[in-house]
Amino acid sequence: MSSAKTLKVRPTKIELIKLKRRRILAKRIHRILRERLTILVAEFLSIARGAVKKREELYQHFSKAYEAMSIAYGFHGRVFLTKEMLGVERDVEVVFGTQNIMGVKVPLLEPVDIERKLSERGYVLTDTSLYIDEASRRFEEALRLSIELAEVEKTLERLGMEIRKMRRRVNVLEHILIPKIEATIKYLSMKFEEREREERARLKRVKVLLARRRGK
Amino acid sequence: MRRIEKYNVAVIGDENLAVGFRLAGVKKVYEIPKNADERRLAREYLKEILEDPKIGIIIVHEKFSKHVEDIVLEYKGKNIPIVVYVPGIEGPAHPDVKEYYKQYVKKVIGFAVEF
Numbered sequence: 001m002s003s004a005k006t007l008k009v010r011p012t013k014i015e016l017i018k019l020k021r022r023r024i025l026a027k028r029i030h031r032i033l034r035e036r037l038t039i040l041v042a043e044f045l046s047i048a049r050g051a052v053k054k055r056e057e058l059y060q061h062f063s064k065a066y067e068a069m070s071i072a073y074g075f076h077g078r079v080f081l082t083k084e085m086l087g088v089e090r091d092v093e094v095v096f097g098t099q100n101i102m103g104v105k106v107p108l109l110e111p112v113d114i115e116r117k118l119s120e121r122g123y124v125l126t127d128t129s130l131y132i133d134e135a136s137r138r139f140e141e142a143l144r145l146s147i148e149l150a151e152v153e154k155t156l157e158r159l160g161m162e163i164r165k166m167r168r169r170v171n172v173l174e175h176i177l178i179p180k181i182e183a184t185i186k187y188l189s190m191k192f193e194e195r196e197r198e199e200r201a202r203l204k205r206v207k208v209l210l211a212r213r214r215g216k
Numbered sequence: 217m218r219r220i221e222k223y224n225v226a227v228i229g230d231e232n233l234a235v236g237f238r239l240a241g242v243k244k245v246y247e248i249p250k251n252a253d254e255r256r257l258a259r260e261y262l263k264e265i266l267e268d269p270k271i272g273i274i275i276v277h278e279k280f281s282k283h284v285e286d287i288v289l290e291y292k293g294k295n296i297p298i299v300v301y302v303p304g305i306e307g308p309a310h311p312d313v314k315e316y317y318k319q320y321v322k323k324v325i326g327f328a329v330e331f
Contacts, residue, residue: 041325044321044324044325045321045325045329048317048320048321048329051317052313052314052317055313055316055317056313058302058303059303059308059311059313062302062303062308063303063307065236066232066236066305069232069235069236069239070305078235081235081239082235090241090243091224091243091244092224092225092240092241092242092243093222093223093224094222094223094224094225094272094273095221095222096221096222096223096272096295096296098295105295106295107295107296107298109273112222116241132239135236135239136239136240136241139236139237139239139240140240140241142236142240142302143225143237143240143241143242143275146273146275146300146302147225147273147300149300150273150275150298150299150300151298153298153300154295154298156320157292158295160320160323160324161292161293163324163325164324167326
């Protein structure tokens with residue numbers, strides 16, 4: 001953006017009319033963008049509040065999960081647990097969708113079968129204890145919460161980016177483009193007024209001269 | 217248009233986190249051993265995961281976040297994959313959750329907000 005205070009236009013009346021139209025348009029766009037920004041910020045804040053709650057919940061769950069796992073460690077020993085886990089693995093699937101918040105595409109996640117039944121876990125139930133069951137259950141929950149938090153945090157990030165972009169646009173309109181248009185309009189109308197005044201003065205002068213000549 | 221696709225989850229963690237998520241049934245668990253070169257391994261694993269188009273969520277131990285931040289930043293504008301940091305057995309790295317988000321909110325909207 002050039003630093004000149006006015007736009008470069010030809011000093012004609014048609015340009016002045018065009019500029020006035022542009023001013024109306026710019027102001028209208030500015031108002032719409034500002035309203036959108038306000039809504040985005042409100043949305044952003046409510047999601048940020050949700051994120052705080054989710055993360056707190058996640059922290060609590062993880063400490064419980066680690067606790068349960070420590071007990072399982074103590075009961076079975078690390079080697080046994082590691083061996084047992086080989087049978088437990090599977091692909092955790094998450095269904096990704098998109099949601100639209102004020103024109104911003106944000107992810108919508110839906111975990112599939114995170115919490116499993118005992119029989120679905122895949123390890124030998126007779127060989128293992130309820131401590132492993134408990135640890136598994138707790139970590140399944142932690143996993144679900146992690147996925148939920150992932151969704152919330154990504155949403156927050158996307159909205160944050162959009163807000164920054166919006167703010168930049170609103171600022172450009174408010175502090176650069178609209179003042180520039182207005183300054184140009186002012187400059188042009190002053191110039192036209194001046195021209196008119198000059199014209200009138202010239203006519204008067206001519207009139208006087210003509211009258212004097214006729215009087216002779 | 218609603219696009220619905222399925223993606224998998226991957227985990228990068230220390231021994232405890234890895235065991236935990238294996239118990240939860242995650243297959244793609246990348247374990248970084250205790251005395252290993254954390255930075256090199258974390259980056260290597262993350263790059264490997266990012267090359268896999270089937271993975272949509274990457275769960276990373278909080279203590280590795282400082283090693284991989286720059287890579288994660290490249291994916292900021294995209295919806296996939298999502299990287300989420302979770303606490304280790306030693307407890308959360310940012311116990312004050314409100315403060316953690318407040319910083320971010322302040323950066324985005326320009327002023328601090330009480331939650």
